[in-house]
Amino acid sequence: MPALTTHDSSGVRGSSSAGQQSNLAERVQAGEARALARVISMVENGDSRVRSVLKELRPPSTGARVIGLTGAPGAGKSTVTSALVTAFRARDIRTAVLAVDPTSPFSGGALLGDRVRMQDHATDPGVFIRSMGSRGQLGGLAAATPQAVRVLEAAGYPVILVETVGVGQAEVEIASAADTTVVLVVPGMGDSIQAAKAGVLEVADVLVVNKADRPDTQATVRDLRSMVALATADWKPPIVTTVATSGAGVDELVGQLDRHWSWLESSGERDRRRLARARDEVIALVFGMVRERLAVPDELAARVADGQLDVHEAAAELLTTIGL
Amino acid sequence: MPALTTHDSSGVRGSSSAGQQSNLAERVQAGEARALARVISMVENGDSRVRSVLKELRPPSTGARVIGLTGAPGAGKSTVTSALVTAFRARDIRTAVLAVDPTSPFSGGALLGDRVRMQDHATDPGVFIRSMGSRGQLGGLAAATPQAVRVLEAAGYPVILVETVGVGQAEVEIASAADTTVVLVVPGMGDSIQAAKAGVLEVADVLVVNKADRPDTQATVRDLRSMVALATADWKPPIVTTVATSGAGVDELVGQLDRHWSWLESSGERDRRRLARARDEVIALVFGMVRERLAVPDELAARVADGQLDVHEAAAELLTTIGL
Numbered sequence: 001m002p003a004l005t006t007h008d009s010s011g012v013r014g015s016s017s018a019g020q021q022s023n024l025a026e027r028v029q030a031g032e033a034r035a036l037a038r039v040i041s042m043v044e045n046g047d048s049r050v051r052s053v054l055k056e057l058r059p060p061s062t063g064a065r066v067i068g069l070t071g072a073p074g075a076g077k078s079t080v081t082s083a084l085v086t087a088f089r090a091r092d093i094r095t096a097v098l099a100v101d102p103t104s105p106f107s108g109g110a111l112l113g114d115r116v117r118m119q120d121h122a123t124d125p126g127v128f129i130r131s132m133g134s135r136g137q138l139g140g141l142a143a144a145t146p147q148a149v150r151v152l153e154a155a156g157y158p159v160i161l162v163e164t165v166g167v168g169q170a171e172v173e174i175a176s177a178a179d180t181t182v183v184l185v186v187p188g189m190g191d192s193i194q195a196a197k198a199g200v201l202e203v204a205d206v207l208v209v210n211k212a213d214r215p216d217t218q219a220t221v222r223d224l225r226s227m228v229a230l231a232t233a234d235w236k237p238p239i240v241t242t243v244a245t246s247g248a249g250v251d252e253l254v255g256q257l258d259r260h261w262s263w264l265e266s267s268g269e270r271d272r273r274r275l276a277r278a279r280d281e282v283i284a285l286v287f288g289m290v291r292e293r294l295a296v297p298d299e300l301a302a303r304v305a306d307g308q309l310d311v312h313e314a315a316a317e318l319l320t321t322i323g324l
Numbered sequence: 325m326p327a328l329t330t331h332d333s334s335g336v337r338g339s340s341s342a343g344q345q346s347n348l349a350e351r352v353q354a355g356e357a358r359a360l361a362r363v364i365s366m367v368e369n370g371d372s373r374v375r376s377v378l379k380e381l382r383p384p385s386t387g388a389r390v391i392g393l394t395g396a397p398g399a400g401k402s403t404v405t406s407a408l409v410t411a412f413r414a415r416d417i418r419t420a421v422l423a424v425d426p427t428s429p430f431s432g433g434a435l436l437g438d439r440v441r442m443q444d445h446a447t448d449p450g451v452f453i454r455s456m457g458s459r460g461q462l463g464g465l466a467a468a469t470p471q472a473v474r475v476l477e478a479a480g481y482p483v484i485l486v487e488t489v490g491v492g493q494a495e496v497e498i499a500s501a502a503d504t505t506v507v508l509v510v511p512g513m514g515d516s517i518q519a520a521k522a523g524v525l526e527v528a529d530v531l532v533v534n535k536a537d538r539p540d541t542q543a544t545v546r547d548l549r550s551m552v553a554l555a556t557a558d559w560k561p562p563i564v565t566t567v568a569t570s571g572a573g574v575d576e577l578v579g580q581l582d583r584h585w586s587w588l589e590s591s592g593e594r595d596r597r598r599l600a601r602a603r604d605e606v607i608a609l610v611f612g613m614v615r616e617r618l619a620v621p622d623e624l625a626a627r628v629a630d631g632q633l634d635v636h637e638a639a640a641e642l643l644t645t646i647g648l
Contacts, residue, residue, distance in 0.1 A: 055634050072396070147635070271629075278628035278635070279620040285639035290614055296603040304602035305595075310379050311471070311602070315609035 025056035028155050033128055036155050040098075043147045044132050054147065057154035063274075064153040065261060068177065069163045071184030076210040079244040080184060080253075081163045085121050087254045088159050092126075096157035099131040100145055100164045100174050128157065143284035145174050146277060177277050179270060180260045182253075184208045185224070188216035204237045206256050212241035212249065235263055293322050349380035352479050357452055360479050364422075367471045368456050378471065381478035387598075388477040389585060392486045394499035395508030400534040403568040404508060404577075405487045409445050411578045412483050416450075420481035423455040424469055424488045424498050452481065467608035469498050470601060499527065501601050503594060504584045506577075508532045509548070512540035528561045530580050536565035536573065559587060617646050 027035030042050035067084070069077050081097060088095045121127040132141070132148060145162065152160045164174045183204035207228070209220050224239050231237070238256045242249030264270035296318060303309035351359030366374035391408070393401050405421060412419045445451040456465070456472060469486065476484045488498045499505050507528035531552070533544050548563050555561070562580045566573030588594035620642060627633035 051634065051636050054636075058631060072398075074396075143635075150631075274629045275622070275625050278638075279625040281635050282620050282625065282628060282638045282642060283615070283618060285635055286618060286642055287611055287614070289639060289643055290611070291607070294607060294610060296606050298599070301599050301603040301606065304606060305598045307382060307474075310375065311467075311605050311609055312375050312378075314602075314606045315613060318606060318610055319613055 025053045025154075028053070028057060028151060031156055033125075036128060036151065037130060039151050040130055040132065040148050043144050043151065046144075050147070054150065057151060062158075064149070064158055064160050066149055066153075066160045066162060066178040066180075067257060068174070068181045069161065069184065070174075070181070071208075071210075072186070075184040075186050076244050077163050077184055080182075080208060080210055080242065080250075081161050082120060083242075083244045083247060083250045084161060084254065084257075085127055086247075087250055089121075089124065089126060093159050094126045094128075094157050096128040096152040096155075096160045097130070098145070098148055098152065098160065098162045099129070100141055100162060101131065101133050128152070128155075142173055142177075143281055143288060146177055146281045149177075173280075177280065179264055179273060180205045180257055182206045182208055182257075184210050185220065186211045187214040187220045205235065205260050206253070207237050207239045208253060209239065209241045210244055213243050217241060234267065235260070235269075290322075294318065349377045349478075352377070352381060352475060355480055357449075360452060360475065361454060363475050364454055364456065364472050367468050367475065370468075374471070378474065381475060386482075388473070388482055388484050390473055390477075390484045390486060390502040390504075391581060392488070392499035392502030392505045393508065394488045394505070395532075395534075396510070399508040399510050400568050401487050401508055404506075404532060404534055404566065404574075405485050406444060407566075407568045407571060407574045408485060408578065408581075409451055410571075411574055413445075413448065413450060417483050418450045418452075418481050420452040420476040420479070420484045421454070422469070422472055422476065422484065422486045423453070424465055424486060425455065425457050452476070452479075466497055466501075467605055467612060470501055470605045473501075497604075501604065503588055503597060504529045504581055506530045506532055506581075508534050509544065510535045511538040511544040529559065529584050530577070531561050531563045532577060533563065533565045534568055537567050541565060558591065559584070559593075614646075618642065 024035050024039060028039055039050065039053050041047075042053065069081055071077055078099075081099075085095050085097060121129065130148075132144065149160055149162065162174065162178055181203050183206075185207070187209060207224055209217060209224070221239055221241060228237055228239065238259075240249055240253045240256055242253055244250065264273070296314075300309070300314050300317065304311050304314050348359050348363060352363055363374065363377050365371075366377065393405055395401055402423075405423075409419050409421060445453065454472075456468065473484055473486065486499065486502055499507075505527050507530075509531070511533060531548055533541060533548070545563055545565060552561055552563065562583075564573055564577045564580055566577055568574065588597070620638075624633070624638050624641065628635050628638050
């Protein structure tokens with residue numbers, strides 16, 4: 001009789017689960033795209049077996065350079081990301097793209113099908129592109145994204161672009177978990193500038209006014225410049241205008257990204273950010289663990305819904321029941 | 325010598341803090357706008373004194389009808405909200421508007437200054453308009469928004485419109501904590517439809533294609549219709565086209581909102597939603613409480629950042645230190 005074997009969608013098979021994970025880690029570090037995709041799926045699905053893989057993956061001592069991109073829908077994130085991939089590839093730097101969509105439970109093919117620009121790189125073995133939705137990770141995408149980045153880092157990509165869809169709080173958190181955060185706006189989108197003003201601008205290391213062939217470009221640049229002038233931090237975010245579809249301005253953008261990278265290293269800010277990020281990652285995971293243990297009894301929820309019980313008292317009561 | 329008195333920005337004064345809170349609750353239930361604004365500020369600031377006020381506020385037995393509106397920047401949320409206020413006021417229904425901005429630490433005047441449309445209602449005593457940013461609430465806006473809604477309910481507003489800025493996960497969560505959730509899209513915004521397809525559509529009770537005088541309207545409606553056709557839930561979200569600036573389609577929107585309200589009552593769904601909401605509110609608050617007790621030691625974060633310690637082990641270690 002043949003030995004029992006386990007099968008999965010990626011075609012990996014083996015009779016020992018531990019051996020299989022070990023094998024996966026080796027294959028990721030050897031730069032095998034299929035193994036890499038599989039481990040990121042494990043991260044995405046909250047598959048607990050990913051832990052043993054992550055443990056075995058040792059990041060290269062230099063560490064990858066992680067660039068986050070965020071901005072309102074229609075700002076051209078995919079196009080700018082694709083232009084950056086082209087620019088890094090022209091320098092012969094292997095590049096990974098992680099497109100994170102906090103609003104979507106879907107990932108992989110579904111979303112990437114819409115990312116027409118990315119298809120320019122589909123046949124380049126030096127480029128790895130992957131999208132990730134939110135489905136059941138412990139701690140949500142705030143915990144899953146840094147894990148996926150760590151996997152890409154261990155796979156030896158010196159540059160990792162993390163693009164987030166959406167303009168809300170969750171998206172900003174994800175994009176700002178990078179070494180350099182790029183915020184995209186387009187001319188004349190009042191609401192987009194408004195969002196940039198409010199929360200998004202605070203996390204921007206580089207500001208990009210994309211679609212800069214539109215009429216309101218100069219007004220938008222002036223608007224952003226007056227906001228940046230108020231910043232008190234050591235690093236003043238430069239404002240770059242681009243027309244990513246034609247490639248205009250992309251060289252300047254890459255130059256500003258390099259300048260920011262040098263500043264991160266020389267100022268010690270890079271280490272500070274990595275520490276803050278590790279802290280956030282631990283907290284997100286703790287929340288996920290608390291959430292798993294937390295079942296709100298129907299009776300408690302009903303008393304809150306009816307206004308019989310104050311929500312603070314309900315929360316305190318629940319904390320007691322889980323031993324806090 | 326005069327007795328010691330306490331002062332605050334709202335001009336409330338008294339020698340007893342408990343008496344002061346009690347007074348505030350009474351004033352809210354008497355429908356005093358200034359007291360109402362003050363209590364919502366307390367919710368927004370995470371002021372612990374709000375707890376005693378919330379405890380004393382007893383919601384009317386009927387409960388308010390809470391309508392959430394969300395959509396991409398530029399979809400015309402403020403204009404549609406304002407048109408709905410006009411429609412409810414024409415029926416002589418007192419109406420409250422809560423504009424929630426998860427991306428912004430700012431609130432009140434700053435944001436409302438941009439909401440030009442809302443100024444149509446500034447002199448109407450039957451309308452209460454308030455914006456709320458995220459600053460320091462325990463449990464974030466996911467916990468603060470239902471608290472603010474409860475305050476408005478206790479103040480006797482039969483209709484409460486909750487508008488959220490942004491299109492991310494946090495925004496969807498906030499808007500969907502309503503009895504009826506309205507999702508706005510505009511014709512031809514590819515990314516906006518994409519967002520609607522993915523996560524936002526799942527929470528929509530009514531879909532609005534605003535700015536329906538634009539060329540791509542019919543294509544957008546068809547697109548949405550084919551998505552709605554796939555829905556398996558009892559309630560199929562109707563698709564309403566509006567030009568909110570001119571008022572076109574607003575009557576039909578109000579009709580669909582009424583129809584959904586009747587369905588909520590007759591199907592028992594309203595109670596189910598209120599229970600689920602109470603549950604979410606308790607959980608958000610528990611998270612806030614856990615967060616307060618949670619300090620990630622520098623040494624632990626450094627080991628995670630350096631890749632010496634697996635983040636899952638770090639999280640487990642931390643949970644142990646806080647007694648879980």
